[in-house]
Amino acid sequence: MEQQRFSTDLALLPTHAFGHRSLTWWGIIAFFLIEGTAFALAIAAYFYLLNQERYWPPPPVAPPDLLAGTLFTILILLSEIPNTLLKAAAEKEELRPTRRWLVVLSLIGLVLLVIRAFEFNSLNILWHENAYGSAIWLLLLLHTTHIGTDWVDTLVLTGLMFTKHGVEGRRFVDCSENSVYWRFVWLLWLPIYVVLYWLPRMVN
Amino acid sequence: MNTPSSHRRPDPAEYLRDGPNLTGEALHQKLAHTWRDGPGLLGWMRSVDHKSIGRRYLVTAIVFLALGGVLALLMRLQLSGPERDLIGPDRYNQIFTMHGTTMMFLFAVPVMDAMAIYLIPLMLGTRNIAFPRLNAFSYWMYLAGGCLLWIAFILNVGPDAGWFSYVPLAGPEYSPGKRVDIWAQMVTFTEVAALAVAVEITATILKLRAPGMTLSRMPLFAWAMLVVSLMVIFSMPSVALTSGMLLSDRLVGTQFFNSYEMGDVLLWQHLFWFFGHPEVYIIFLPATGFVSEIVQTFTGRQTFGYAAIVLALCATGLLAFGLWVHHMFATGLPRLGYAFYTSASMAVSIPAGVQIFCWIATIWTGRPRFAVPMLWVIGFIVTFVIGGLTGVMLASVPIDLQVHDTYFVVAHFHYVLIGGAVFPLLGAITYWFPKITGRLMSERVGKFGFWLSFLGFHLTFFPMHILGIQGMPRRVYTYPAGMGWDTLNLISSIGAALFATSILIFVGNAVLSLLRGEHAAADPWGAPGLEWATSSPPPNYNHPHIPVVEDNTPLWNEKRAVAYGLRVEDREMLLTTVIEAQPDLREPLPKPTLWPLIAALATTVMFVSSIFTPLAVVTGSVPIAAALIAWFWPKDRGPEGEPVID
Numbered sequence: 001m002e003q004q005r006f007s008t009d010l011a012l013l014p015t016h017a018f019g020h021r022s023l024t025w026w027g028i029i030a031f032f033l034i035e036g037t038a039f040a041l042a043i044a045a046y047f048y049l050l051n052q053e054r055y056w057p058p059p060p061v062a063p064p065d066l067l068a069g070t071l072f073t074i075l076i077l078l079s080e081i082p083n084t085l086l087k088a089a090a091e092k093e094e095l096r097p098t099r100r101w102l103v104v105l106s107l108i109g110l111v112l113l114v115i116r117a118f119e120f121n122s123l124n125i126l127w128h129e130n131a132y133g134s135a136i137w138l139l140l141l142l143h144t145t146h147i148g149t150d151w152v153d154t155l156v157l158t159g160l161m162f163t164k165h166g167v168e169g170r171r172f173v174d175c176s177e178n179s180v181y182w183r184f185v186w187l188l189w190l191p192i193y194v195v196l197y198w199l200p201r202m203v204n
Numbered sequence: 205m206n207t208p209s210s211h212r213r214p215d216p217a218e219y220l221r222d223g224p225n226l227t228g229e230a231l232h233q234k235l236a237h238t239w240r241d242g243p244g245l246l247g248w249m250r251s252v253d254h255k256s257i258g259r260r261y262l263v264t265a266i267v268f269l270a271l272g273g274v275l276a277l278l279m280r281l282q283l284s285g286p287e288r289d290l291i292g293p294d295r296y297n298q299i300f301t302m303h304g305t306t307m308m309f310l311f312a313v314p315v316m317d318a319m320a321i322y323l324i325p326l327m328l329g330t331r332n333i334a335f336p337r338l339n340a341f342s343y344w345m346y347l348a349g350g351c352l353l354w355i356a357f358i359l360n361v362g363p364d365a366g367w368f369s370y371v372p373l374a375g376p377e378y379s380p381g382k383r384v385d386i387w388a389q390m391v392t393f394t395e396v397a398a399l400a401v402a403v404e405i406t407a408t409i410l411k412l413r414a415p416g417m418t419l420s421r422m423p424l425f426a427w428a429m430l431v432v433s434l435m436v437i438f439s440m441p442s443v444a445l446t447s448g449m450l451l452s453d454r455l456v457g458t459q460f461f462n463s464y465e466m467g468d469v470l471l472w473q474h475l476f477w478f479f480g481h482p483e484v485y486i487i488f489l490p491a492t493g494f495v496s497e498i499v500q501t502f503t504g505r506q507t508f509g510y511a512a513i514v515l516a517l518c519a520t521g522l523l524a525f526g527l528w529v530h531h532m533f534a535t536g537l538p539r540l541g542y543a544f545y546t547s548a549s550m551a552v553s554i555p556a557g558v559q560i561f562c563w564i565a566t567i568w569t570g571r572p573r574f575a576v577p578m579l580w581v582i583g584f585i586v587t588f589v590i591g592g593l594t595g596v597m598l599a600s601v602p603i604d605l606q607v608h609d610t611y612f613v614v615a616h617f618h619y620v621l622i623g624g625a626v627f628p629l630l631g632a633i634t635y636w637f638p639k640i641t642g643r644l645m646s647e648r649v650g651k652f653g654f655w656l657s658f659l660g661f662h663l664t665f666f667p668m669h670i671l672g673i674q675g676m677p678r679r680v681y682t683y684p685a686g687m688g689w690d691t692l693n694l695i696s697s698i699g700a701a702l703f704a705t706s707i708l709i710f711v712g713n714a715v716l717s718l719l720r721g722e723h724a725a726a727d728p729w730g731a732p733g734l735e736w737a738t739s740s741p742p743p744n745y746n747h748p749h750i751p752v753v754e755d756n757t758p759l760w761n762e763k764r765a766v767a768y769g770l771r772v773e774d775r776e777m778l779l780t781t782v783i784e785a786q787p788d789l790r791e792p793l794p795k796p797t798l799w800p801l802i803a804a805l806a807t808t809v810m811f812v813s814s815i816f817t818p819l820a821v822v823t824g825s826v827p828i829a830a831a832l833i834a835w836f837w838p839k840d841r842g843p844e845g846e847p848v849i850d
Contacts, residue, residue: 165838
């Protein structure tokens with residue numbers, strides 16, 4: 001048996017860090033890639049179907065009404081302000097502002113889900129009428145699942161930060177990573193917004 | 205900030221840590237207690253140990269291999285002569301669909317995951333896989349998906365539209381009933397499992413490597429699994445998406461694939477093969493990782509052309525996403541499409557060739573020992589090269605159009621999948637068997653089994669090339685006499701019987717060796733990888749001290765260093781930096797828990813009931829959410845838990 005040499009002491013290493021030093025950050029990036037690929041392919045399927053047709057949307061279907069979707073887009077873009085503040089507070093490990101911005105983001109998530117219900121109502125077509133309808137319902141449903149899961153996630157985290165568990169450093173890492181995830185949710189919405197609402201107004 | 209806890213937490217300086225003062229048997233006692241699973245069935249269900257989950261994956265995948273193999277034997281019996289009536293057309297459709305589906309989704313991908321889950325943390329010198337609870341969850345999802353498919357088959361609701369379920373055949377009009385829904389939902393189960401494993405493996409490889417194991421010192425199997433995991437991440441969403449679209453066409457009347465309502469049947473083929481082609485390399489690349497490891501050990505030299513092999517793995521991973529349309533040559537494509545996908549398909553043989561030449565160079569310049577794992581490697585090289593050459597033939601559109609949907613294609617993909625993946629897998633199981641079980645498999649039986657396998661395999665599948673060229677279509681339940689196909693089919697069926705016997709011998713050898721095999725030392729083959737540094741089988745905490753790595757073949761290095769200072773009374777792992785593997789953080793790890801199993805059960809209820817009603821998607825999500833919240837809610841780690849903010 002060869003000699004075993006004790007060369008590196010690990011005892012003084014910290015137990016949490018933000019950004020790419022954190023293990024869960026990498027997990028989140030991997031899930032972005034999975035979900036992003038699913039969205040990219042759903043958009044690709046939309047274009048594949050569009051490419052077979054002469055008119056888009058197929059007459060007499062009107063393009064989706066703009067109001068609800070545009071309101072949704074403005075609000076989700078504005079949500080990045082409290083989201084950035086949350087991320088900064090979490091990374092400074094300041095409990096009170098972290099709690100405050102989590103509450104604000106939970107409320108914004110709720111309002112977004114309400115507006116989203118109106119969006120479904122303004123698509124001017126149902127999912128079973130033709131493949132155009134199926135494709136836009138698919139895109140909107142996929143993104144709603146995203147909003148819904150992130151909202152529940154944010155609610156749970158908000159509750160958590162008001163308990164004794166909230167004062168642990170690793171929970172601040174969770175808050176910071178929740179913000180990173182939210183950025184992904186709204187970034188992903190932008191191409192979907194263009195595809196759903198503006199493309200049908202531009203292609204014919 | 206102070207931690208408001210009722211427990212008095214000791215000063216971090218008082219924590220018990222491994223090191224020069226705590227090593228050997230005393231350290232073993234402490235670590236084994238901290239990392240234990242707990243007794244009995246409950247302990248088994250709560251386990252988050254990668255070795256325990258990996259073994260489960262392996263055994264389950266081999267059970268599915270046996271089931272899929274029995275179906276193959278039934279088909280060979282039916283086709284051994286013309287106009288046999290052992291199996292009727294409806295049952296035959298179910299059997300070939302079940303065979304393909306079982307082998308691809310329930311055997312080939314999970315068995316490679318099994319090996320990676322077991323081996324990667326040991327090879328990288330860490331205590332567990334990243335996200336160990338997700339790992340447990342993925343196993344339960346895989347098991348549930350496999351059970352769904354096979355219980356349905358036993359109840360005569362087995363899918364019957366082929367393993368790639370082309371629409372319109374698989375659509376609501378031509379496949380009423382629930383057979384195709386079972387198939388599509390089984391896909392959802394296995395994709396969830398495979399994606400979860402891909403995330404764990406990626407994070408493990410990037411963040412949990414031993415100090416000093418830079419990316420360029422990583423074992424080639426880890427490189428293969430990194431590329432494969434990224435491929436899974438980018439390809440499997442495609443099949444999950446499209447099988448969801450198929451389910452919704454069948455359940456709630458969406459029109460994605462209905463050409464009368466602006467849908468398109470070829471959309472299915474595009475989305476399926478955007479997953480399906482990378483899938484082939486997802487199965488093949490881990491096998492090349494096995495080969496690189498085995499060749500290195502049994503030639504006593506570092507694998508030739510490390511950088512070339514890594515580049516070849518990456519190139520294969522990238523090219524794999526540009527080939528899917530070669531499955532669709534017969535659907536009619538623009539000229540440019542034919543040219544592009546033909547050249548891309550031919551190009552992928554270049555990185556495959558680079559790897560093969562590197563292995564040959566390793567054998568040539570090393571001192572080869574032809575033990576059983578090495579025999580499987582030789583069998584692999586010969587068989588895979590033949591399969592690769594027929595692949596290059598099929599990339600050519602005129603040939604593809606002639607032999608499309610014939611037995612030539614069946615021969616080709618069995619050469620690449622069995623020759624390219626199963627042969628290395630059997631070599632890998634033989635090679636790592638002593639590490640996993642603590643006992644060596646019998647060399648004598650192993651050699652006999654290998655030669656019988658090699659003979660049986662080629663006897664089964666070589667005649668299929670000729671049958672295909674003679675025009676015998678695949679997926680026919682019988683054929684008339686006088687076509688000139690009788691003798692070749694009979695030879696193929698005899699070969700299948702021999703091949704199945706050889707697999708039985710392999711399994712028998714494994715079982716007998718498990719009970720009575722020669723005891724294995726920590727490193728019975730004289731291998732250089734870190735997984736051989738710890739005892740056989742490894743203790744529940746893997747390595748007593750975290751090894752420090754200074755080159756590509758750490759165990760061939762006389763001077764070996766270790767890192768120390770991780771806690772021994774709480775579960776703790778070392779995180780290192782992504783490229784240089786510098787020590788960075790100590791990561792607390794979850795204890796055994798029942799929540800992954802409960803979450804998987806809740807997900808199973810939702811997935812299965814959503815075959816019957818769309819409402820299940822909404823109502824079924826509530827228990828899933830509850831289980832996930834309970835899973836993620838921080839557990840009180842007791843007085844030994846380390847305060848993070850003070």
